[in-house]
Amino acid sequence: MTGPPLIEVEDLRIDLDDGTRRVAAAEGISFRIDRGETFGLVGESGCGKSITALALIGLLRQPLSIGGGVIRFEGQEIQHLSAARQRELRGNRIAMIFQEPMTALNPVSPVGRQIAEMFVLHKGKSWREANQLAVEALASVRVPAPERRVKDYPHQLSGGMRQRVMIAIALACGPDLLIADEPTTALDVTVQAEIIELMRNLCAERGTAILMISHDLGLVANVCRRVAVMYAGRIVEERGSADIFRAPSHPYTQGLVASLPRLGSRAALGRTRLKEIAGVVPAITNFPDGCRFNPRCAQATDICRVVAPPTDSLEAGGFVRCYHHA
C-alpha cells in the first residue's frame, strides 16, 4: 500500500506528573499500523498498554500527558490537531472498545439509541435514518431480533450481548482503526472466543485495522499479524506473531512463551495469564536503571544494569531491545 501508514507512533513518551515530580510511564514507544492490519500490544498489568492507547486518541488527562515523540494518523500529527478535530476522529475514524461491557453502556438509554447517536453525531443523519441504521448495525453483530432488541436497556442484555452492542457502536461509523483494550477479559471463555471471532471477521470485511491490547499473548497472537511486547513502559520486542512463538528473542518474551500452553491448543485462546516469570514488575516510580527487566533476567550482565539497551533490528523483520537476545 502506498501513502503514509494508518497510524505511526515515533518515540512516544508519556509522563506521569504526581505533583512533585515527573516520571515517564512509557517511553521510546514506536510502532506503525497499516490500513486493515492487525497489531497486538501485550504485557503485564501496569506496563502502559492502556495509556498508550489513550495517547493515540488524544485522551490522556492529568496527571498523564504526552512528554515527547509524535503520533501520526494518516500522516497528520494528532497532538497538533485542535480539540474539535480530535473529537471528529474519535468514534468516527478511530474507535475503541473496553474491557467492561457491563459499565460501558449508559444504563438509562435504550441500546438502539446509543448506536443511533453515533450516526447523528458523526454522520449528520436524522434520528429517523439513524434508528434504522442502528437496527442494521445490531443485525451485523449477529444480535437476534435486532428490531426488538434496539429498545432494550443494557441491564436486559447478557455480558456477551452488551459487548456485541459495544462493537456495533464502535464500528457504526466504519472507523479505520478499532482499538480493543482487553475486550473480553470480563466474559467467560466460550463467549470470549465468539466475540473475538466476530470482531475479527467484521474488521476484515470492512478493512478496519485492529490494535488489540491484552495480557494474553496467546489470544493476541491468534488475532494479530504482528505483536509488540511491552515491559515496564517500553516495547521490548516487536515481531510477526508466528515468529514470536517460534523463536522469541527477548528473555521476557521467552518467559511469556514458555509460560503459555502449546500454541493451537484450546487453552491458548483461554485465560492463561502471564505469571510464571519469577519476580515482580517494578513500580513506575521505581524503575531500575539500564534494562528494566534486569532484576528478573537470568542473562543479565553488568551493562544491563547501567545503560538501557538500544533497539536491535532482526533479520526476519521486527526488533528487540536487549543486549543478549537470541
Added chain:
Amino acid sequence: MKLRANLVIGGALFVLAIFVGLLAPWLAHTDPVMDANLMNAEEPPSWTWWFGTDGQGRDIYSRVLYGARVSLTVGIVSQLINSVIGVGLGLSAGYWGGWWDDVVNALTNLMLAIPSLIFALAIMAVLGPGLTSLLIALGLTNWSFTCRIARASALSLKSQGYVQAATVLGYGDLRIMITQLLPNMLGPIIVIGTLGMGSAVLSEAALSFLGLGVRPPYPSWGSMLSEARDQITTAPWLSVFPGLAIFLTVLGLNLLGDGLRDILDPQSRSRRT
C-alpha cells in the same frame, strides 16, 4: 413495584390541586372578583355558600378555586426555573471542575447562607409586587439544593465507564452532559423539584400575605389570608379555607416528593445497572 401510600396520597392531592386550578371557571359558583355583593357579606359556610363569603360578599369557595391557579403557577414555574439553573450550574461545575466549579460553589454557598425568603423579599422590593415578579424572585432564590445534588452526581458519574466511553466515541461535553449525565441524575433532581414546589407554594403565600405577591382583588391563597387577618375571630372561615388549601397542597407535594424518593432512590437504581 409496590404502590406506596405517600406516593398515592401525595399524587392525588397534587393532581386534585391541578385539576381544581385548570377547571376553576367551570367549578366556581361565581366570579371570584366581580361578583361582590354587600347584601351577603360575611355569610358563614352554608349550602349556598360552601366556604362562606368575605366582607365584600364574594364567594370564598370560588376564590379558593381560582387561588389554586396562582399558587400552582408560582409553584411549578418558579421551581422549573430553579431546577434549570441548579442543574445547569451544578452539572457543568461537577463535570468541568476547575475555576468554574469554584465560582459555582461560591455562588451556592452564598445562596445557602441567605434565607431564600429574605432574598426573594429583597428582589420583590426591587421589582414591585405582581405575579411576574413573584416568579422571578422565587425562581432565582431556591436552586442551591438542586445545584448541590447535580454537582455531586456529576462528580460521581463522570468516572463511570459509559461517560468515559462516550468521550472515546467523540461525544462533545454538552452531549455528554445531556445524554450521559443528566438522565442518570434525574431521580434525585425530580424529588428535590417536587419538594421545592411545595416550598414555593408556601413562599408565595408568605409574600402575598405581606402584600408583595399577587395584588388584590385577584385571589391568591396568601392574599386571601392577608385580607382575612382582621376577621380571624369574627369570620374564621375566611382564613380556614385558603389556609387548608395551602396545607393540603404543600402536604401533597411533600408526600409526593418522599414517595418519589422511595422509588427513584439511587440505591435501588444502581442495583439494576
